[in-house]
Amino acid sequence: MPTDKSEVLQGTLDLMILKTLHALGPLHGFGIARRIEQLSEDVLTLNEGTVYTSLLRLQQKNWIASEWGQSENNRRARFYNITRRGLKQLALETENWERISAVISRVLALEVKA
């Protein structure tokens, strides 16, 4: 495994999936995995199976809902979409993330005193 890839941060996968669903509308698990892979530009490694663990978690919290439909290759697939609760949560998490990443960026930007 190439060493320049980072593990997905615990908890960030949920946020990424929420955002993906928000941006692209209803998607199946495969689609979500592709989209994240694409966006991460091979920076993140993803065991695609963990997407499903995350999807179950989000569903239990009622942030996303699912229904069966046809996939591109005409297979039965489960399509997930974001719920109203999920949207609210996404806004909240996004704000949280930005605040924290801003803090971390500021901390990392500290210059070493001579």
Added chain:
Amino acid sequence: MTDRILIFFAKLKAVFGQSKDDTAFSEEVNAHLDLLSEQFERQGMSPAEATQAARRQFGNLTLLTQRRKEARTTMFFSNLARDLKYGVRQLVKTPVFTIVCVLTLALGVGANTAVFSVMHAVLMKMLPVHDASKVVYVHTTGFPAGAHNTGDEATSFSYATYRELREHSGLEEVIGFIPMSSSGKAPVRVGTAPEEAAGDMVSGNYFSGLGVGVELGRGFVQKDEDDHAATTVISENFWTTHYSRNPNVIGKTLFIKSHPFTIVGVAAKRFEGTEGRLPLDFWIPLQSHPDFNAWGNPAEDGTYLTIPQFWCMRLMARIPAGVSTDQALAKAQGIFQQAAYLGIAQKRAGERIPQLSFLPAKQFDSQDDTFARSLKTLMAMVGLVLLIAICNVVMLLMSRNANRQREFSIRLALGAGRRVIARQLLTESFLLVSLGGAAAWIFALAATRALGAWARIDSNLQPDSVVLWFTLAILLLLAIVFGLAPLRAAMSSGPDMALRSSAAASQTTSQKTRAGNVIIVTQVAMCVTLLVGAGLLLGTLRNLMNIPLGQKTEGVLVFGVHPQHVKSKEESIAFFVNLQQRLRSIPGVESVSFASNRPGSGWSSNNGGLLVDGHKPNGAEPEQAYYRQNNVGSDFFRTMGVPIAQGRDFSDADSSSATQVVIVNETFAKKYLGTLNAAGHILTNTRGLHPRLIIGVVKDHKYTGITEEPRPMRWVVFTQGDLENQLDVEMRVKGDPMQMLPTVRTFMQQIDPDMPLLEPMAQSEVFQQSISQQIMFARLAGCFGVLAIILIATGLYGTLSYRVSKRSAEIGVRMALGAQRSQIVWMVLRGSLLLTAIGVAIGIPFAMAATMGLKNSLYGVKPLDLTSYLVAIVGVAVVALTASGLPARRAGSVDPSSALRAD
């Protein structure tokens, strides 16, 4: 927070349809893998490579599936299901243990539930009336001199007092009610067959004032009382049994004492009237017809409405809102003390003026202290039984789970958490307690019915929701105790135990043995207490049963007869004399007589005031010469089997026109004449009127009941007494009196088809019933004693067997080293005897303290009765010896070589 709840519900929902989710998930994942490998194929991989790459990129599918299984639903349920399955398997594997535990619990908890249920109904339950806290029973300390009463002195008021209290006392409602007869019942007829039904004659505000609703129709209104309307409200039960809940019952006619009454309503379901142990079938408004005089008394001189000195009416009241009971009582007291003397010429000097009191509107008007005390004692006894039962189950559980120590240590060694083991133990305990609890509830339902029958309470005692909560609380407590008690033993064995041999593991730590010892000693102590109590009560019962009645009650049949439409004294005498003649002609009947108060039933006429031959009775003040009286028929003493000391029995010749005669008992003769030779003397009232010639003296014998002390007593033949509209027929027959009943019934129906036999019984049974409470009390105490003994026996046996089996290796070593069989047996026996001795030593002072509380329930036995104590001690010792004998023998027959080879 909401997230957590949502997750919980999502998981809960997922408990169902787990396999559906499994298929759906695998379909979803397979689709994903296919898409992924298709993509890889498009990028130029061979199909095989693509599939592999797809799997690699997807990650560990098995792990993922497992994670999903764990995450999608709460593990609590699947764990619980697993624990339950395992627990059931454990219980099934040891059927004897399970059965013993369940039965022990059923008896222990069931007995408690039953006694609590009766106690709750009798002592605590309120009448099902609106806002019962504002409703009271009205009691009085007595009635003024110059008045007379029927019914209980404490609950009888005159009609005049009722009116005054109702109008002027400031109480919101004053509700009056009068039983139809001394038995509370009256002859009624729905179709053609006459029967008896319990009823009260009540004031117009009875239903509205108490706030009791109706199932159908209406309750009474004031106009019903004012018009003495011929209307009736029937009970829900009567409606069910006699009209099959027909909604068209309103307007139908119910014949009561041969008078037609129109049914206007059916009372609310749970309301059974205000007569305590007698549930009522019907209510009618206060009546003015002489047939409906209070308590079914003859109305020769008028009825309860016209005689202001006739105290016969029971009262209840509703306290106005915003007024305390004490304030209301204070206000009513003054009115009452004036009203009480209405119709009485003047107050006697120094007379004790009756005092009013208010008692809470419980289901049972609390007059009968002895019953309440008996119930509390019973509750204490079943409490002890329950404690013993708990100890037993705990010991059984501990020894069984100690046998499983190896299992627990292996589980610990394999990585089970302590929490998991605790949960397992608790689950098993809940399972056991649930089984026991279910059995206990069934047992309690039957036991409550039996208790009610023995206590002669007809009203509903069945466990209600309060009782259910009580039982559930006990069960929950038990489940926790039973789950946690063996926990320490299970935990104390670390995982290393799994590696040790069982012989090494068998060494019981002294700490563990000590815990068991404490339980055994406690059990023995409680058992001694229970046995002493049971012994004293059984002694009391024996004494009561052996009290000579002074008469031969066997072979006597008794039943009441209430001729309808008898108006005058002449008609009554003619009817009963004729009846006597005709009954004598039945084959197998030896003699027939009458009594106005049924001997043994507790009823009596109590009178006072007499002169002997015109003088003071043997130096006593004439007014203070109290005596009991009964009006009877000819041949009375021959029929009842009472020996005549002097003179003769009443005969048919003692008619109303013949010389007025009287028969007295020995106590009367000794007390008021100073001699047993009383025949020939003449008794008059204090003014020298109504002379009666004493024609005989009879031996003292019991009149009102078995426990009464001899009192001055006299008998007058009914033809020479007041009008009697109801008499009990006493009939001496050959053989079993109850066998004669059908013949008599047909015979009586020929005389008058509208006349039921009132409470037909064997005369001996009437006397038995006078001590039915004591009999019940003693029998139950005996049962509990036996139960305790059985529990102790099983407990000791179980524990000792277990200990011996654990020590078999040690015993083997001892024997190999030369110990004799007898020495081993003695070693085991000595241990249990020592424990028993300590238990007895602790139990005796405990029993002494406890039996002091029993003092009032004993008859002819002292609380410190030596025999009872000795029997209890010997009983426990014998049981302990027997229970330890078998394990001891087994210990003696341990084969040293096999015991040592066991591991």
